[in-house]
Amino acid sequence: MDRPHYKFWPKRLPKSITVPATSVWHNLHVSATRYPDKPALVFFGNVITYRSLADQVEKLAGALHEMGVRRGDRVVLNMQNSPQLIVAHYAILRANAVVVPVNPMNRAEELKHYITDPDAKVAITTADLAPELVKASNALPAGQRLAHLVVTQFTDSFDAAAQDDSTMPAAWRDWLLTRHALPELDGGRVTAWTDALAAGHAAPEHVVGAEDMALLPYTSGTTGLPKGCIHKHSSIQHNVFASQIWGLGSPEMVALAVVPMFHITGTVSMLHTAISVGASLVIMPRWDRELAGRLISSWKVTSWTNIPTMVIDLMGSPNFANFDLSSLSYIGGGGAAMPQAVAQRLFDQYGLRYQEGYGLTETAAPSHANPFENPKQQCLGIPFMSTDSRVVDPDTLQEMPVGESGEIITCGPGVFAGYWKRPDADASAFIEWDGRRFFRTGDMGRMDEDGYFFITDRLKRMINASGFKVWPAEVELLMFKNPAIQEACVIATKDAYRGESVKAVVVLRATHKNTTEQEIIDWCRENMAVYKVPRTVQFVDALPKSGSGKVMWRLLQEAEDGAK
Incomplete structure (x- = not known):
């Protein structure tokens, strides 16, 4: 395929790779055989070698x-x-x-x-x-x-x-x-x-082997409960080995492992990629900017996959000048856009170009990445190795002209096999396009004349809070279990630090009219993950409804956007 981004494809890289026939576990077996005494994991000063890890x-x-x-x-x-x-x-x-x-x-x-x-x-x-x-x-x-x-x-x-x-x-x-x-x-x-x-x-x-299922991560959506994404060893292995090549992975790499490893990015782009090359992972159980600064400095971390809010927080530390970041040769991530001013400061002070990328649970993390040699800021990058992505009209599925917004669709060996026990979801998630099976990402974007992709809007109803995806339908399902709530509609509210936060617009039952905002928030904290909990609750007498009785969430979202 002749795509414009090939003009900017690094000459050192193949445009596609052969997927290993072996399982993901086999990568650890090979690294432990090659580097038995090398540090694999570091955790609060304790070093676990590859031999010990494999054992x-x-x-x-x-x-x-x-x-x-x-x-x-x-x-x-x-x-x-x-x-x-x-x-x-x-x-x-x-x-x-x-x-x-x-x-x-x-x-x-x-x-x-x-x-x-x-x-x-x-x-x-x-x-x-x-x-x-x-x-x-x-x-x-x-x-x-x-x-x-x-x-x-x-x-x-x-x-x-x-x-x-x-x-x-x-x-x-x-x-x-x-x-x-x-x-x-x-x-x-x-x-x-x-x-x-x-x-x-x-x-x-x-x-x-390659055709067996390896991973079943769950992703939420516009309706109902989270759905399992079937990833075979082959889809994980493709992105692991492509990430090695793309990111100049080597046994000398020392990675700061702070991105959650229950998340697809932490699993594939960090954990499995590092283990496959025999690198060392310096593990943080959760984020703390002072500890991160000390670990980068003391362990001479070379690679740091993150979300932009981590970088912003670290650079805001009063001790930032005392941290030694000179060992870093790679810093990048996704989940949210890196502010241009922060990216520029990283480059001016350390010569580091923040490498933004894009991917979903369904695509085993990277489906797009910025090449080291030619990155663009606040950009998803170009389609990853062996991957084809297009921008199409979400209704007609016709390819959009350069620069015009449409839905991003993706085809490649990193794309999942389908949703667990959900053929109905598969039917709407996949399309036959240009003779191949493409996944509809639900994200609206555009492609510039160089073949780089940019997010323009969201087709799916979703809130992005510091890189965590919050699906309103899932939060609403949980909130309806609260005996005080008659109806609830969850929308996004702007947040200076998190980008977006969760807001719930609630109609109380007649028997619970004295319920307070804090009581609703406290109940949510007891019954759902903290990043899904509404930061604010607005009580209303009724939610706007369509003629068919559906809640018109877009009206509430537009009103919220206009009020800020």
């Missing part, structure tokens, strides 16, 4: 097999960034099973869906999150509950006694250092992480 993966894979996990079974993985998340992720793959990554901010009401929809019988989590997962499982009918839960303490992977304020933020000490009692799982068995690894069960023969 732990074998032991946990054996424990999972003993619990009944077989080829193609889905296993829930509910954790913040930690060595245990990485061990568990590869152990699930090593056991020929499928990783179901879950956002650890989800609460019991949300977690029920991540147990029942993928038909999961085994889950792995940290002790601080275990009660919520158990609460979800115990509330389900007997036949739908978890049969096994593996629980780890954060201190299973580092020396608690060696931590002080220079290594661990004071606000994290109770969270990370507390050892929690194991909960009771109705009708099932809870196993301590250390016991699972010490049990001595042999891992099964590894038999999965």
